[in-house]
Amino acid sequence: MGRSPCCEKIGLKKGPWTPEEDQKLLAYIEEHGHGSWRALPSKAGLQRCGKSCRLRWTNYLRPDIKRGKFSLQEEQAIIQLHALLGNRWSAIATHLPKRTDNEVKNYWNTHLKKRLAKKGIDPVTHKAINGTLNSTAGDKSAKVTASLSHMAQWESARLEAEARLARESKMRTAASTPSKLQAQPTNPPALTSSPCFDVLHAWQSAKIDLESPTSTLTFTRSNAGMLPFSRNTGLELSESNSAMWQQRSDELEGEESEWKFMSKQQLLGLDSKETEEHFICCEESWFPGTTSIGAGFTGMLLHGSNVHDTSKYWGESNNGKVEQSSQLSGDEESKNYWNDIFSMVNSEQPSQSPPLL
DNA sequence: AATGCGTACAACCGCGAAATT
């Protein structure tokens, strides 16, 4: 079977968008939603193909896009998520509020990839090239990689579940409200009550193998509320949350440029007991009142890259329903491993003589 | 001032998956 072109190629404009075209596209989507991208250009009076319109909207015109410099926390998140997920830019972007996959991809290719390579870190494998890291770092790398692989499985499953939920919710929405709501698929429909339960259900209904060879966690509904993952699409921020995130982001961008891990206490301004309780009880976010970059999975990463610290998130007083793997050990090794990488990458020193950490 | 080079980023292309007919 042949594949038809996305649109008639003759007579359609290509290349940079003009302000007039942007205005037309914006006005049309604000009024009608995008609906079918294929049909949009003619309806909006644009000499563009639908694909071009969609790209322009999702990567540039969409109102929930944060443009400008990436913060250090965002850089860390990208690096760590890339180590986990590879070149799955859309998946990575879901953990970076208001950033598009294209933007993340470009930033990786033009900044982070080169910086890693320059510091002797393979940007593909995230491992040291020619023993750039110290001798024990190789061991750390292996252990961390194993743990990250484990986490990546979970994250992949979660992303699949989120996508599934978004589709199902969209279908339900479409069935009940035909007009404009239907035409906003760029914003995944907000999940209602107890998103973690929903994700669990989706996982179960999708028959995702929770007991895969590398998965050592088992669930019951009773402990599902302690899942660490939030529905962190980044597109669901309320205005107040968005403002809070922006404020926090602005603060972070003004900070000293040394990469370092921020403790939960630093971020939350809580004492350790409060923090612990917050982390165990709060299924939504550990960034107060937000589902921002600190939330869920990304939050776990940024929190000292402490992939082993899952007991805090999963809850230890859960009648043993949540079992910790024996491989979940070595907090400090993992933390130090990422610290090594971040400090190297952040360092402006030439990498001629790799630092022995 | 002109030219060349490197960088950053917007935009395009082709493919695969999902949805629809």
Add this chain to the structure above:
DNA sequence: TAATTTCGCGGTTGTACGCAT
């Protein structure tokens, strides 16, 4: 169930811009 359409993703390209020579 097969054919077709639509959408989203990741890789790549094109171009504007800044800087050095």
